[in-house]
Amino acid sequence: MTLRTLLVQVGVLLTLWISPLGEQTVAGAGPHVLFIAIDDLRPDLGSYGNKQVHSPHLDALSSQGVRFERAYCQYAQCNASRASLLTGLRPDSTRVYDLVTDFRDRVPGAVTLPQMFKRNGYAVLGMGKIFHNERDDPQSWHAYFAADARDDTYMTAENQALVREKFEAALAQGLKGTELVAATRGPATESADVPVSSYHDGQIADAAIAVLEHYRAGTLPDLVQQRGAAEAADARAIADRPLFLALGFRKPHLPFVAPQKFWDLYQRGELPLADNPFPPKDSPPWALTNFDELRNYHDMPKTGPVSPTQARLLRHGYYACVSFVDAQVGRVLKRLDQLGMRDDTIVVVWxxxxxxxxxxxxxxxxxxxxxxxxxxxxxxxxxxxxxxxATGLVEFVDIYPTLAELCGLTPPWYLQGTSMVPLLENPRRGWKTAAFSQILRRGGGNRTMGYSMRTDEWRYTAWVNPNNRSQVFARELYGHSGAGAENVNVADQVSPLLIKALEAELWAGGTKSLPEGVAPPGRRRSR
Known part of the structure; x- marks a missing residue:
């Protein structure tokens, strides 16, 4: 870490601890924002090249706006990724590396993305999974809507009975917290012949449509009070303001549950299995996991591989859930069009x-x-x-400053991303030379952090002691000039000079990878 990077990091953390949290709302005038989060979504959409997946509504949106071909999260886990994106800070600044830490406990003074809009005169409403586990952050919203089915809900009587039985058995064993949750998982998939609104994501789409309709009719405060989503004073405060509406869809997160009609879009036997069902050659032990939460589901193996039959079932379920969520996004966008709001609304899907x-x-x-x-x-x-x-490398920390610039707002000075507005203006222009991610491993009382950097040609990862980065336990290097499947670690096969150059850029933490002619984070570009 360079001295400049260290000083910036210290300044950021001090600011986030001492900044006052009082809201200083100013009158808002700007475009509406529809901010759509989709859980566990890999780029398996028609517009991203997977023609087996039925995603007509997201594909249509891609054709109307800018599709970012190479967009990277900063931490491939729900809570840490969302904490980073919504604060505009990288994980080493939020210090959120797991599923349970509340970012407010680490950076209490952070101004979140929706909170910035709230401070600048927008009516800010959230619903579904925006923060992890649908955690409500009162500073971020004027009102927050929870779906009726907040948990992963099964619709068939058989699965509901199974979950009840497992829950009672777990309670009898005295299990609590994460152990209780893990012990009460039902099957990994379900296809039930039920209406879309039976499931969480259908309910989120219903609520979003209701918000849009009431906003257009001038009765949004009435809806907010009716749903019990805010106190009366907060409900009245959102009248006559531009709208920031955040929707968080849970699928295609496990369990893969969706109405039958979305399963019927696919023939399971025609779905391919992974063409690289093996660990990357010469990869270190920290590189992969033991399937994470999939092991906890009732019909999945507790050890060993998933069978080919199970693998096709899981892929079928994942694709069905993608199509289910795509349909819900389509319902919301259709109503936005019908209400005449599309031309005044920025739509973001991530x-x-x-x-x-x-x-x-x-x-x-x-x-x-x-x-x-x-x-x-x-x-x-x-x-x-x-x-x-846009084929340039972009990062999720870039979303916050991008929306600020698009809406003419001044974001907090400490944001660590770069506005992508120049890419929206010209998707073909050059952009960052690298994107950064990281993952923490715990085991045996030790902590190992994998810092990873994606460039045009390479993915380089260094596994280090997080308290002493000079202590490197292992390195990974995968070429991306060809197929880029990351099947062979070539870190020991290339010139040490290449490793040295990549590592220098990695430890620069993004300060050396900025696009030419673009201001560094913290300096807003005037439009």
Whole structure:
């Protein structure tokens, strides 16, 4: 870490601890923002090249806006990724590396992305999974809507009975917290012939449509009070303001449960299995995980590999859930069009990270591999540039400053991302030379951090002591000039000079990878 990087880091942390949290709202005037998060979404969409997946609504949005071909999260795990994106800070600044830490306990003075809009005169409403586990952050919202089915809910009587039985048995054993949750998982998939609104994500789409309709009719405060989503004073405060509406869809997160009609879009026997069902050659022990939460589901193996039959079932379920969520996004966008709001609304769709479907003999997320760190990002900003595909490297910490610039707002000085507005204006222009991610491993009382960097040609990862980066336990290097499947670690096969150059850029932490002619983080570009 350079001295300059260290000084910036210290300044950021001090600011986040001492900044006052009082809201200083100013009158807002700007475009509406529809901010859509999709859980565990890898780039398996038609517009991203997977023609087997039925995703017509997200594909249409891609054709209307800018599809970012190479967008990377900063931590391939739900809580840490969302904490980073929503604060505009990298994980070493939020210090959120797990599923349980509340970012407010680490950086209490952080101004979140929705909170910035709230401070600048927007009516800010959230619903579904924006922060991890649908945690409500009162500073971020005027109102927050929870779906009726907040938990992963099964619809068939058989699965509901199974979960009840497992829950009672777990309670009898005295299990609590995460152990209780793990012991009460039902099957990994379900296809039930039920309406879309039976499931969480259908309810989120219903609530979003209701918000749009009431906003257009001038009765949004009434809806907010009716739903009990805010106190009366807060409900009245959102009248006559531009709208920031955040929707968090839970699928395609496990369990893969979706109405039958979305399963019927696919023939399971025609779905391919992973073409690299083996760990990368010469990869270190920290590179992969033991399938994470998939092991806890009732019909999944507790040890050993997933069978080919189970693998096809899981891929079928994942694709069905992608199509289910795509349909919910389509419902919301259709109503936005019908209400005449589309031309005044910036639409952002992002997945919090990717997911492995048997590749590398592994499942789930929580690694530094391309499959886990890369996720879809689509932005449609009416009147800005032209539609197209941006192939430059971008990071999720870039979303916060991008929306601030698009809406004419001044973001906090300490943001660690770079506005992507120049890419929206010209998707073909050059951009960053690298994108950064990281993953923490714990075991045997030791902590090992894998810092990873994606460049045009390489993915380089250094596994180090997080308290002493000079203590390097292992290195990974995968070429991306060809197929880029990350199947062979060539760190010991290339010139030490290449490793030295890549490591220098990695430890610069993004300060050396900025696009030419673009201001560094903290300096807002005037439009």
């Amino acid at each position: 997945g919090d990270h990717g997911w492995k479907l048997g590749e590398h003999a592994s499942w789930s997320k929580n690694t530094n591999f391309e499959l886990d760190t890369r996720s879809p990002l689509i932005i449609h900003a009416p009147g800005v540039g032209r539609a197209g595909v």
